[in-house]
Amino acid sequence: xxxxxxxxxxxxxxxEGLVTKEQLxxxxxxxxxxxxxxxxxxxxxxxxxxxxxxxxxxISRKLGIKYLSLxxxxxxxxxxxxxxxxxxxxxxxxxMVLPLSKTLKYLSVAVWDPLNFVVIDNIKxxxxxxxxxxxxxxxxxxxxxxxxxxxxxVFDTKESVxxxxxxxxxxxxxxxxxxxKAAEAPVIxxxxxxxxxxxxxxxxxxxxxxxxxxxxxxxxxDGILYEKSAPSKNMIAPLVSRIKILSHLDIAEKxxxxxxxxxxxxxKRNIDFRVSTIPTIYGEKLTIRILDKEQxxxxxxxxNLNKEDQEKVSSHIHKPNGLxxxxxxxxxxxxxTLYCLLNEIKSPEKNxxxxxxxxxxxxxxxxxxxxxxxxxxxxxxxxxxxxRQDPDIIMVGEVRDxxxxxxxxxxxxxxxxxxxxxxxNDSVGxxxxxxxxxxxxxxxxxxxxxxxxxxxxxxxxxxxxELVKLDAKTVKDYKLEGTKTYKPKGCDACHKRGFMGRVAIxxxxxxxxxxxxxxxxxxDMSSIKKFLVEKKGMKTLRQDGLxxxxxxxxxxxxxxxxxxxxx
Numbered sequence: 283x284x285x286x287x288x289x290x291x292x293x294x295x296x297x298e299g300l301v302t303k304e305q306l307x308x309x310x311x312x313x314x315x316x317x318x319x320x321x322x323x324x325x326x327x328x329x330x331x332x333x334x335x336x337x338x339x340x341i342s343r344k345l346g347i348k349y350l351s352l353x354x355x356x357x358x359x360x361x362x363x364x365x366x367x368x369x370x371x372x373x374x375x376x377x378m379v380l381p382l383s384k385t386l387k388y389l390s391v392a393v394w395d396p397l398n399f400v401v402i403d404n405i406k407x408x409x410x411x412x413x414x415x416x417x418x419x420x421x422x423x424x425x426x427x428x429x430x431x432x433x434x435x436v437f438d439t440k441e442s443v444x445x446x447x448x449x450x451x452x453x454x455x456x457x458x459x460x461x462x463k464a465a466e467a468p469v470i471x472x473x474x475x476x477x478x479x480x481x482x483x484x485x486x487x488x489x490x491x492x493x494x495x496x497x498x499x500x501x502x503x504d505g506i507l508y509e510k511s512a513p514s515k516n517m518i519a520p521l522v523s524r525i526k527i528l529s530h531l532d533i534a535e536k537x538x539x540x541x542x543x544x545x546x547x548x549x550k551r552n553i554d555f556r557v558s559t560i561p562t563i564y565g566e567k568l569t570i571r572i573l574d575k576e577q578x579x580x581x582x583x584x585x586n587l588n589k590e591d592q593e594k595v596s597s598h599i600h601k602p603n604g605l606x607x608x609x610x611x612x613x614x615x616x617x618x619t620l621y622c623l624l625n626e627i628k629s630p631e632k633n634x635x636x637x638x639x640x641x642x643x644x645x646x647x648x649x650x651x652x653x654x655x656x657x658x659x660x661x662x663x664x665x666x667x668x669x670r671q672d673p674d675i676i677m678v679g680e681v682r683d684x685x686x687x688x689x690x691x692x693x694x695x696x697x698x699x700x701x702x703x704x705x706x707n708d709s710v711g712x713x714x715x716x717x718x719x720x721x722x723x724x725x726x727x728x729x730x731x732x733x734x735x736x737x738x739x740x741x742x743x744x745x746x747x748e749l750v751k752l753d754a755k756t757v758k759d760y761k762l763e764g765t766k767t768y769k770p771k772g773c774d775a776c777h778k779r780g781f782m783g784r785v786a787i788x789x790x791x792x793x794x795x796x797x798x799x800x801x802x803x804x805x806d807m808s809s810i811k812k813f814l815v816e817k818k819g820m821k822t823l824r825q826d827g828l829x830x831x832x833x834x835x836x837x838x839x840x841x842x843x844x845x846x847x848x849x
Contacts, residue, residue, distance in 0.1 A: 291322050291397050294344045295337075305329070334419040335775055341396060342417040349774050350382075350392055350418045352425060352479065356774075357392060357418055358382065359430055368409055371431040377401045380426040381409075382416065390414040394423055421549065425478060428471075469520045472513060473528075477555065479510070480572055481548045483777070486613075487572065490525075492518050492565035504740045504784050505613065522559070522566050529557040537561055543640075556640065573642055578618065580625040580645070585618070586785050588829070591821075594790055595734070599623050602674075603697045604731035605690060607681075609704045609712045615738050615786050616703045617642055617679075623701060624648060624677055636677035637664035653679065665689040669696075678702040684719045691721055694729035707846070708823065709735040709791035710811040713801060727793075727801040735789040737823055737844050739836045742768055743776035752838070765832045769839070785835050787827040787845070791820060 292306050309326050327334060335351075342349035350357040359365070365381035368389070374380060378394040379401065389411040393402070396415050406413050418426075476499065480488050485501035492515070499512040513521060526533045529542030543556040554573035559566050582592060599606060606623070608616040621643055628634055628647040636645075639653035639661070649671075651664055661678055662685040668676055669689075680703045681687050690700045706712045712733045716726055750769040757763055770780020791814060793801075800810050814820040821829075827841035 291341070291395075294341060294397075295326070334421065338394075338417045338419055339774055345396060345417075347396060348416045350416050350422075351774060351777065352418075352422045352482070357422055357426060359426060360384070361430070366431050369405065370408075371427065373405075373408060374427050374431070375424075377405065378420060378423050379405050380418070380423045381430065384411065388412050388414050390416065392416045392418040392423060392426065394418070394420045421482060425475070425482070429475070469517070469524050472517070472521060473524050477546060477553075477570075477572075478548055480570075481551075481553055481574060484574075484783075485572060488568070488570040490518075490521065490568040490570075492562065492567065494564055503779075504781055505738060506740075506779075518565055522568060525557060525568060525570070526559065529555075531557070531559065536566055554642075575643055578621075578643065580618070580621045580643070582622050582626045585615075585622055586830075586835075587788065591788060591790055594792055595623070595732070596626065598732040598792065599627050599699070599701075601699060601731055603694055603699055603729075605694045605729045606699070606701045606731050607704050607712050607733045608702075609706045609709065609733060609735045610737060611705065613738070614736055615784075616736065619734065619736060619786065620677065620701060620703060621645060624675075627675065627699075632674040633672055634675045634677070635668050635671055635673045636679075637661055637668070638677075638679040648677075661686045662689060665693065669693060673698055675699045675701070680704070681716075681719075684721075687716055687719045687721050691725050691729050695725070706735070708811070709733040709789045709820075710807045710814070711735075713810070714807050717804065723804050724802050727798040730793045730798075730801070732793060733791045735791075735823060736786050737827075738784040738786055739827060739830065739840045739844050740781035741783045741785050741835055742770055742837060743773060743780055743782040745775045746771040746773035746780065747834070750837075756838070760828055760831075760838065762828070762832065762838070766834065767831060767838055768834055769837050781840075785830060787823055787830060787841070789821065789823045789826065792818070794818075 292310070296303065296306060305326070309322060309329060312329070327337065338349050341347075348356075359380070360383040363384055365384065368384065369379065369381050380392040382390040382392055384390065389409045391405065391413055393415060394417075395401070396417050402413060402415065476488065480501050483501055483503055485503050486505075487502040489498075489500040489502070489507065491498040491500070496515055497512045497518050499510045500507045501510055502508075523533045526540070526542070528544040530544070531540045531542045539558065539560045541556075541558050543554060545552055545554050547553070551574065554575065556571040556573065558569045558571075560569075561567075582596070587595060598604075608620055610616050624634065624636070624645055628645070630647070634645075634648040635651065636648055637651045637653050639655075641650050641652050644650065651659075653659055653661055653664060661680070661682065665676070665678065665686065666689060673693075676690075676693055676698055678686065678690060678700065681690060690702060694700050704712045704715055706715050710733075712735075713726070713730075717723060747768040748771045750767055752762065752767055757765075772778040772780045776782045791797075796818075797810065797814070800813065815822060822845075824841065824845040827836070827845050828838075830836045831838050831841055
């Protein structure tokens with residue numbers, strides 16, 4: 283039965299300290315002025331004073347009811363209990379009520395607004411059962427309703443199982459049969475739900491991996507892969523075919539890797555999906571990169587540089603010519619930082635041209651070119667053409683070979699500012715890499731302005747992080763005296779992971795006359811780094827990571843796992 287205290291939402295939010303009296307009054311005033319006002323909770327969310335999850339967590343705590351979430355697996359639906367017959371879909375959608383399970387006497391439901399007693403009483407009458415009330419977000423309710431009433435991509439529903447049983451072996455299918463199977467409703471809905479769930483969890487990648495006896499689906503969230511529910515083995519062929527059709531790939535070609543992509547609208551946002559396939563011994567493996575452009579803010583102030591480092595970076599990228607490199611492994615945030623730098627220096631007075639593979643985000647004020655090696659438009663050829671386009675600033679997605687490196691150096695020598703990326707372990711390693719390519723040391727020394735090495739570490743969830751007491755040796759070794767350090771715990775807000783989002787750590791190497799001389803003489807890289815740290819005050823990646831630990835942004839274990847002890 284319903285066991286909730288009949289209390290107004292505004293009172294709960296004030297008691298929980300989630301909004302101020304002024305913010306609450308502003309929302310109430312807006313409701314009065316609006317012809318068709320939204321509920322108070324939605325109004326506060328629209329004003330930016332609350333998040334959906336924050337609101338639900340607050341209500342659940344105050345009322346003593348459970349908060350359920352699709353992301354952490356606590357929001358489960360019993361598909362075999364005839365719930366879709368007990369509560370009509372139209373009623374569920376209009377009242378934002380999701381039936382979850384039933385016993386002889388009770389119906390368990392998830393609701394967006396457990397304080398809407400009119401809705402709760404109506405549902406109780408319709409179901410002719412007492413209700414067990416749970417709280418969840420509106421987006422989770424909508425996905426749950428799709429799953430229950432439309433079987434929208436649920437991997438273990440009866441439709442999915444039957445479709446899997448009816449599917450035949452991929453190597454026996456004709457092209458027409460593959461296309462037909464990929465166009466069936468259960469397959470389309472399966473793909474749609476997988477993409478929706480990945481975007482909701484803020485995943486950067488989806489991995490679909492066929493194995494001998496099963497299929498594994500994993501989402502990469504904050505750099506870590508988490509296994510999700512997966513379709514039956516027999517569903518892999520139509521699922522892969524559906525995604526390949528969306529990505530304009532050849533569904534008949536299963537022996538060679540392919541790359542493509544598509545755009546989809548999810549939660550009223552345009553999301554880019556970049557698709558890569560490779561053949562494995564058990565079938566084609568898919569990796570889908572998710573680019574949610576509306577979630578990215580390309581502003582130099584948002585990448586967590588301290589004031590001193592921000593001034594260093596700003597001074598070097600505003601120079602009229604020279605080379606600026608970002609370095610780090612794949613997935614370390616180089617491209618995002620590169621776009622932040624471009625956004626900082628762009629102006630109507632400057633001609634900016636980029637060549638990228640692929641063009642991940644659009645930057646207004648820049649002329650962006652997509653590299654297409656298959657037709658001969660690689661980085662080197664694009665750069666040669668750029669020099670005839672009168673550029674002020676050139677951005678190259680990555681320096682991969684001597685020819686590209688030489689053109690970058692030559693462009694810097696003739697008065698252009700060139701920004702690019704490399705794959706090295708640290709900032710000084712980039713010097714060694716460029717010299718190994720075959721660049722003359724005196725040319726590199728005279729054109730190099732700055733190298734930024736970076737990594738991404740997971741941020742502690744601000745709602746559940748807890749203090750940790752370190753032993754005396756650890757405190758001394760990492761100079762954490764007088765510092766409050768924290769460790770991950772896990773809560774509903776962070777889906778029990780203890781972390782929420784990531785933050786970049788940097789190693790910024792500024793090239794002055796002393797460093798130029800050392801480069802010209804081809805001095806040992808370890809000597810250059812030691813000189814930079816001891817004489818120039820350069821912070822290593824680990825040292826910058828420890829600053830993030832002192833600030834309470836991340837844990838010591840996270841920094842130690844991400845950086846090498848080169849300090």
